Each structure stands twice: as structure tokens, then as C-alpha cells.
Amino acid sequence: MTIVRLNWIGTAVFTVTAIVAAAAPSGAAEVVAFIVAVVLFTAGAVVFAIAFLKAVSRSRTDLIGVGQLFFLTGGVAPAPVRRHLLGALAVQVVVALATAIARPFTSLAAGTLAPLYGLGLTGLWAARSAVFPLR
Numbered sequence: 001m002t003i004v005r006l007n008w009i010g011t012a013v014f015t016v017t018a019i020v021a022a023a024a025p026s027g028a029a030e031v032v033a034f035i036v037a038v039v040l041f042t043a044g045a046v047v048f049a050i051a052f053l054k055a056v057s058r059s060r061t062d063l064i065g066v067g068q069l070f071f072l073t074g075g076v077a078p079a080p081v082r083r084h085l086l087g088a089l090a091v092q093v094v095v096a097l098a099t100a101i102a103r104p105f106t107s108l109a110a111g112t113l114a115p116l117y118g119l120g121l122t123g124l125w126a127a128r129s130a131v132f133p134l135r
Helices: 003-023 027-058 066-071 079-102 107-113 116-129
Strands: none
Touching (some): 003 107, 027 107, 027 116, 079 107
């Protein structure tokens, strides 16, 4: 399964669970949304670290900037890949903020951690496949 597809699947699951928990508050829906957000955050933290380590190993031969690695700036990725990865990240951020604002001081606030999943997958894609300038 590709990184782009994994990013959209995680985004869809997060979006559905967060919106359902915000729109129809119940104990079960909030617990599921909380678990999904924490799982995505944890997976994102692990993937972020892997991406960073992979980029560090590539930095011996490639000139890699943080903006290029995690936000695909400077033309290091094809436009369709950049649109998909950053689009999924944007959806995650918007859903996280909207649901946390809609129901503040609840477990939905944990959703603000979930976008690390999209950021980590973007970094992993870049660390593996982006074309950086040579050092």
C-alpha cells in the first residue's frame, strides 16, 4: 500500500470518527475518536522519527531542508504527490481544529495531535522518494 493511500485512509478514519463524536456526543463515539486520534498520533511519531533518520542518512549526499522534507517545498516532489500528501495533512488539521473547537475540554481535543500522522507520512515519502539537490 502506498504512503499516499495510507495517508488518505488515516485521514478518512480520523475525519469520520471525529465528526461523529462531535455531532452526536456519546461515550462510545468519544472513546473511539480518542483512540483513533491517539493511534494516529503514535503512528505519526514513529513514522516521523523513521523519516528523520532516513533523511539524515541521505543528507550525506543530498542537500535536504526541513521544509523540503516535511512540506515538499522547492519542487522535490511531483505536483500530484504534493497535492495529495499536503491535502490530507490540511484535512487532518482542519478536522482536528474544528472538532476541538466545537467541543472544547472533551476528549476531542486529543484530535489536535492526529495531524502528526500526515506530517510523518509526508516526511517518509520525501525521505524515500523525493529528489533533493546534490550536496
